[in-house]
Amino acid sequence: MILGDLLDAPVYADGGQLGFVVDVRLVLDGPVKGLRAAPRVVGLLVSARTGATFLGYERTDTNAPALVWRYLAWRHRGTFLVLWEDVVGVTGGAQRGTGDARVDLRPGFRRWSPALAPTGTGSRP
Amino acid sequence: MSPRVRPRPPVPADLPELPTSLRGAGRVLDARLHLLDRQILDVDDVPVTTLDDLLVLTADGGELTTGEQPAFVDQLLTGPVLATRVFGGRPPASRWVRIPWADVTDVGVAVTLGVRGEGLDATWVQRWLRDHVIARIPGGRHDPG
Amino acid sequence: MKRLLGVALGVLTAIGGFLDIGDLVTNAVVGSRFGMSLTWAVLLGVVGICLFAQMAGRVTAVSGRATFEIIRERLGPRASGTNLVASFLINLLTLTAEIGGVALALQLASSVEPRLWIPVAAFAVWVVVWRAKFEVLEDVTGLLGLTLLVFAVSVVLLDPDWAHLAHTAAAPQIPATEGAASYFYYAIALFGAAMTPYEVFFFSSGAVEEKWGPKDISQSRINVLVGFPLGGLLSLSIAACATLVFLPQQIEVSTLSQVVLPVAEAGGKLALAFVLVGIVAATFGASLETTLSAGYTIAQFFGWSWGKFRRPSQAPGFHVVMIACLLVGAGVLMTDVDPVRVTEFSVVFSAVALPLTYLPILLVANDPEYMGDQVNGRVLNGLALVFLVLILAASLAAIPLMIATGAGA
Numbered sequence: 001m002i003l004g005d006l007l008d009a010p011v012y013a014d015g016g017q018l019g020f021v022v023d024v025r026l027v028l029d030g031p032v033k034g035l036r037a038a039p040r041v042v043g044l045l046v047s048a049r050t051g052a053t054f055l056g057y058e059r060t061d062t063n064a065p066a067l068v069w070r071y072l073a074w075r076h077r078g079t080f081l082v083l084w085e086d087v088v089g090v091t092g093g094a095q096r097g098t099g100d101a102r103v104d105l106r107p108g109f110r111r112w113s114p115a116l117a118p119t120g121t122g123s124r125p
Numbered sequence: 126m127s128p129r130v131r132p133r134p135p136v137p138a139d140l141p142e143l144p145t146s147l148r149g150a151g152r153v154l155d156a157r158l159h160l161l162d163r164q165i166l167d168v169d170d171v172p173v174t175t176l177d178d179l180l181v182l183t184a185d186g187g188e189l190t191t192g193e194q195p196a197f198v199d200q201l202l203t204g205p206v207l208a209t210r211v212f213g214g215r216p217p218a219s220r221w222v223r224i225p226w227a228d229v230t231d232v233g234v235a236v237t238l239g240v241r242g243e244g245l246d247a248t249w250v251q252r253w254l255r256d257h258v259i260a261r262i263p264g265g266r267h268d269p270g
Numbered sequence: 271m272k273r274l275l276g277v278a279l280g281v282l283t284a285i286g287g288f289l290d291i292g293d294l295v296t297n298a299v300v301g302s303r304f305g306m307s308l309t310w311a312v313l314l315g316v317v318g319i320c321l322f323a324q325m326a327g328r329v330t331a332v333s334g335r336a337t338f339e340i341i342r343e344r345l346g347p348r349a350s351g352t353n354l355v356a357s358f359l360i361n362l363l364t365l366t367a368e369i370g371g372v373a374l375a376l377q378l379a380s381s382v383e384p385r386l387w388i389p390v391a392a393f394a395v396w397v398v399v400w401r402a403k404f405e406v407l408e409d410v411t412g413l414l415g416l417t418l419l420v421f422a423v424s425v426v427l428l429d430p431d432w433a434h435l436a437h438t439a440a441a442p443q444i445p446a447t448e449g450a451a452s453y454f455y456y457a458i459a460l461f462g463a464a465m466t467p468y469e470v471f472f473f474s475s476g477a478v479e480e481k482w483g484p485k486d487i488s489q490s491r492i493n494v495l496v497g498f499p500l501g502g503l504l505s506l507s508i509a510a511c512a513t514l515v516f517l518p519q520q521i522e523v524s525t526l527s528q529v530v531l532p533v534a535e536a537g538g539k540l541a542l543a544f545v546l547v548g549i550v551a552a553t554f555g556a557s558l559e560t561t562l563s564a565g566y567t568i569a570q571f572f573g574w575s576w577g578k579f580r581r582p583s584q585a586p587g588f589h590v591v592m593i594a595c596l597l598v599g600a601g602v603l604m605t606d607v608d609p610v611r612v613t614e615f616s617v618v619f620s621a622v623a624l625p626l627t628y629l630p631i632l633l634v635a636n637d638p639e640y641m642g643d644q645v646n647g648r649v650l651n652g653l654a655l656v657f658l659v660l661i662l663a664a665s666l667a668a669i670p671l672m673i674a675t676g677a678g679a
Contacts, residue, residue: 002178003181022157023155024156030195030197036226036231039197039198081143084192089191113140113141114140
């Protein structure tokens with residue numbers, strides 16, 4: 001499955017649409033290939049709106065410039081993380097050759113905080 | 126000089142933080158935020174191409190349809206995908222240029238590979254231009270100055 | 271001397287940015303029609319470019335990423351692709367105009383027809399881009415471009431009423447003979463000329479060429495604070511010369527030979543010789559800057575290897591793009607198009623490229639992933655946001671005003 005197909009795909013649960021996938025969270029703890037552990041999909045970040053979130057203001061420590069942060073954080077308020085295990089169906093574009101994908105979640109899925117861990121994860125050392 | 130990173134006001138507290146047992150035991154990266162559209166450098170820090178997309182498969186390389194099986198990033202994808210990323214659609218699988226994740230040595234502001242860019246499919250345009258255009262102009266193989 | 275040459279990048283960026291052929295003539299036109307009443311637009315532009323070039327330089331020094339790479343990473347393929355198209359067209363148009371400008375300047379010096387100089391100029395630009403070391407390129411062009419200071423000297427020699435000049439600059443009024451639409455069109459043109467995107471692309475890529483690292487942040491700052499204000503000073507000097515010589519008689523300026531007339535009047539043949547050297551150097555410098563910028567932006571967008579510090583065989587796409595641009599530019603010029611009019615169209619594309627260039631720079635300058643603890647302070651952010659609003663306003667107003675005034679006619 002091409003990861004890009006998931007981005008901006010609509011997310012459904014309990015019959016209704018929850019939002020769109022804005023990002024895919026990965027963690028480097030898969031089987032080691034070469035020098036680095038392969039990235040494993042932890043979950044999907046779902047937001048009511050699509051679109052670039054620039055610096056991921058709703059997820060990270062970056063909070064400047066203040067006006068930009070407030071606007072983007074407001075725009076993507078209500079973003080949540082859903083674990084990969086709670087995803088029950090992914091129809092990606094690769095099978096159909098188009099960009100149309102959709103993600104279906106398990107009825108009892110849980111929403112988690114989208115925050116990246118506070119101590120500079122995903123950043124350069 | 127005092128560091129300028131200011132303490133961040135808390136994320137809306139109505140959602141629980143992911144407990145460590147579920148978080149995973151390694152570095153966390155968000156695909157769109159930290160990986161897509163980043164520069165791929167080779168072992169000598171020479172630019173190779175842009176990271177356009179990622180191929181995600183199950184542990185034994187099979188296709189994914191549900192979250193029951195863990196999903197892993199298998200390959201970095203690049204190639205003639207600009208038009209499709211801008212306008213939509215998806216190029217056929219045969220047109221992708223693939224770089225196995227095993228070749229990646231570091232992920233920072235750019236993604237660094239442990240191999241030389243010369244031998245990779247991703248740089249074939251550069252090699253073609255070099256052999257057919259640059260080589261025909263005198264002085265192309267010398268250092269500037 | 272080493273110290274002096276250490277600011278060559280800033281000086282060259284500024285000269286190529288606001289003293290290219292289009293701006294040389296525009297400044298004189300503004301001086302002859304509006305006097306010094308648009309000084310505020312030049313000053314605003316200088317402050318703006320200093321702010322953002324300083325940020326771009328700092329981002330590149332700390333993270334090693336050049337500006338267009340950051341635009342691609344922050345805006346994604348769609349928006350950065352739009353920026354690429356607009357910026358590339360600006361580069362191509364300006365490059366075409368600059369080569370024409372070199373030919374015009376050489377015509378002034380030699381009375382040989384410009385059409386004969388065009389292939390020579392294009393070839394000379396290419397040879398420098400192909401073989402010369404980046405440091406040599408910037409030092410020679412930057413230094414020779416400084417001879418344009420003869421405009422400032424001429425202003426003094428023309429013995430103006432300083433109080434009157436200062437008054438018209440500080441308390442601007444739209445002259446009775448001009449409309450408000452033209453006034454603001456030229457204000458945007460001057461502001462846009464100072465903040466043309468290729469200046470930051472060139473400056474940040476130049477920072478990589480010079481291998482600036484985190485220790486060179488103060489070097490970057492000095493380059494900015496010396497180079498761009500100097501460019502502003504030269505712009506204002508050209509306008510002042512035109513104000514003193516042409517405005518009283520309401521003479522319209524439209525050719526390069528008219529631009530240098532005040533200098534000849536003030537300082538005779540010697541001054542004229544200096545100014546011709548300066549104009550050839552400035553237009554040549556602008557040709558280099560726009561050609562290299564075209565190469566940098568395309569290569570950075572596609573992730574190709576780039577840089578003059580690499581052999582051409584190691585950065586083939588980069589060099590092929592530049593060769594193609596020079597061929598197109600020279601080809602267009604051979605059809606006898608007026609180089610100065612060509613630059614008027616680049617205003618349109620600037621309107622699109624300006625906000626799409628400066629917003630990502632501001633965002634990345636605040637991102638600890640790229641900057642560590644060298645992120646922007648609050649004051650800088652506040653100022654930058656104000657300018658971003660100004661840039662947006664200018665970019666929205668540019669095209670309507672251009673249509674309404676017939677490009678300032």
